[in-house]
Every structure is written in C-alpha cells, then in structure tokens.
Amino acid sequence: MSARIHITQPVAESAIARLRAVAEVTLNPDALHIATKPELMDAARGCDILFCLLHDHIDRDVIAANPKLRAVASMTITPADIDIAAATAQRIPVTVIPSLLLDDATADIAWALLLAVARRVAESDRLMRSGIFPGSQSCYMEGSGVSGRTIGIIGMGGVGKAAARRARGFGMRILYHDPRRLQIAEEKDLDLTWMPLDELLGRADFVSLHARLVPATRHLISDREFGLMKPTAYLINSARGPIIDEQALARALAAGRIAGAGLDVFEHEPRPDPALLAMANVVFTPHVGSATRELRAAMANVVVDNILAVLEGRQPPNCWNPEIYGGKE
Numbered sequence: 001m002s003a004r005i006h007i008t009q010p011v012a013e014s015a016i017a018r019l020r021a022v023a024e025v026t027l028n029p030d031a032l033h034i035a036t037k038p039e040l041m042d043a044a045r046g047c048d049i050l051f052c053l054l055h056d057h058i059d060r061d062v063i064a065a066n067p068k069l070r071a072v073a074s075m076t077i078t079p080a081d082i083d084i085a086a087a088t089a090q091r092i093p094v095t096v097i098p099s100l101l102l103d104d105a106t107a108d109i110a111w112a113l114l115l116a117v118a119r120r121v122a123e124s125d126r127l128m129r130s131g132i133f134p135g136s137q138s139c140y141m142e143g144s145g146v147s148g149r150t151i152g153i154i155g156m157g158g159v160g161k162a163a164a165r166r167a168r169g170f171g172m173r174i175l176y177h178d179p180r181r182l183q184i185a186e187e188k189d190l191d192l193t194w195m196p197l198d199e200l201l202g203r204a205d206f207v208s209l210h211a212r213l214v215p216a217t218r219h220l221i222s223d224r225e226f227g228l229m230k231p232t233a234y235l236i237n238s239a240r241g242p243i244i245d246e247q248a249l250a251r252a253l254a255a256g257r258i259a260g261a262g263l264d265v266f267e268h269e270p271r272p273d274p275a276l277l278a279m280a281n282v283v284f285t286p287h288v289g290s291a292t293r294e295l296r297a298a299m300a301n302v303v304v305d306n307i308l309a310v311l312e313g314r315q316p317p318n319c320w321n322p323e324i325y326g327g328k329e
Helices: 013-020 037-045 060-064 084-089 099-118 121-129 158-169 184-190 197-203 223-228 246-254 293-311
Strands: 003-007 023-027 049-052 071-074 150-154 173-177 192-194 206-209 234-237 260-263 282-284
Touching: 003 013, 013 023, 013 293, 037 049, 037 060, 049 293, 060 084, 071 293, 099 121, 099 158, 099 206, 099 234, 099 260, 099 282, 099 293, 150 158, 150 197, 158 173, 158 184, 173 197, 184 192, 197 223, 223 246, 246 260
Parallel strands: 003 023, 003 049, 049 071, 150 173, 150 206, 173 192, 206 234, 234 260, 260 282
Antiparallel strands: none
C-alpha cells in the first residue's frame, strides 16, 4: 500500500509531482483557507505524513490523532507552531527547511517595505486609484529620503547581512546590534558599526529587525524602545511578529513617537492589531518574505527531500528533533 501524504495548502507543482510518483497525495487546494484544528486532526488520521505550512498549528491533539504518523514535514525554518515534545515522545520526526534559502528574499521584502513606507508608495497608489493626482511638486505627498540616511539592523545573521549589502547600495550608514558581535574583518567588509541596542535606536533613521524569535527577543521593541527612537524614524519587521509589542507600536504611531512602520510579520498572525490597520503610515504585506516562485518551489522541494528520506527509512536531512534516531535499532 502506498504511503499517504496530506498537504495543508497549495505548494509548487514540481514538489507535488515528485510526491505523487511515490505516494498517494491529498491536499487542500484553497490558499486562502488555513486548516482548523478539527481539519488538521482529520488530515492526520488519514495520512502517514503531514506536509504543513507556516500557519498550521500542529498541537498535541493533532499529533495524537494518529499514533502511526510517520512524520510532520514543515515548510518553515523554525517549527514554532508544532508541538515538538509531543512529536518526539511518539518518535515522529519533525522536519524543517534551512534558513539560508530565505536570506535574500527576506532582505528584499524588508527593503520593499522600507522604501514603500518612507516614500509613501502605498498611500500614493490608493490616491491614484481613487482618481486623485495632487500637484506632483507640491508638499502633499512628501515622505522621507532613504539614500545617505542611517539604518540600524537588529540581528546580523544571514538576512541581516543581506540587508546590510542592500543598504550599502543606497550609501547608508549601517549600524547593527547583535549579542554576538561579528569579527572586525567582517564588519569592515560590510561597512558595519556595532552599537548597544539603545544607542542604535536613538541614532537610526530606519530600524530593521532581523533577529530570531527566542524568549529574550519577544517584545524586544516595546514602549521604552519606541521612546528612544527619533520621531522621524521608521520601523521595519520582516523577522517574526512577536519581536514587536504591537499594542506599543500602535501607541507610538498614534502619539507620533515614530514616523511609520513596514510590517511583513505580526504578533498574532494572521490577525494584525486593528489599530494598525487603520493607520496610513503603516505598510503591510501578509508574511510573504519568501513569496517568489523560484524560492517557494525550492522550499517545497526541500520538504519533499525530507519526506523521501522518511519513506526510505533514512534520517531526513533537516530534522528538528534528531534525538529520536539516537539508539534506534
């Protein structure tokens, strides 16, 4: 009997074709529908491997729905919405994708948001669509310049370095903060200046978040930090939503403590704070940092590589809980 694989949302056809060559595949064809818990439990009962995406919440109940589940194969870098302890207890491998795949695309979306909010691109688009064309040299749609300004990058991993390379193209002064300071040679190569977080916040015209979400970075940016920023500064987040206290961000924007924000990720996805949605000086994208055709196909095919390893009885190459294979006979 062929293995049964369920895919929770549409993914690249090339990945689906590879799976159909070796297994029976079912999938949710609606990209706008995030599976409910009962739906995920039903899917788990009916499959051997669950191929899940970012917003699928695979909790203990979903995992327990099928004691014979062979793997939870995630198309995420970190399986934040998967109960790893429950999976590990049942010796179910949880697989992920390598972070370096997403470095450039995530930096690109951060830069798109930075330019859009600073130059008021989304507002201008809405004006044009409503039939308004203000005098193009009047002060009506003035925004902030980008070239030659100061950017503060928080988190200098792969995405942070990619963002820094883009900032160099705009002639920006690049400040960064990371608990692990880079080697001096690498700082020189990227024209970086390390600073304590508070000092960076006070100097930067643009603050771009690229830190990992860990307990120490949850609400890293809240009321106190907004109080340190320039009233003309912009905050960009393409990392993880809970790094920002969204209610504090709404308060800071309403009080004019900062000039605007560009957000690809949100504290309580998929529901941004309603107060933010009402603000013209916030630009939103729905967590699409990796949404290029080429990258999404590569991501889905990495998931397939992991699944094929499981089907062949091998430890998958991107296993989050490899300890389940320790001492396995």
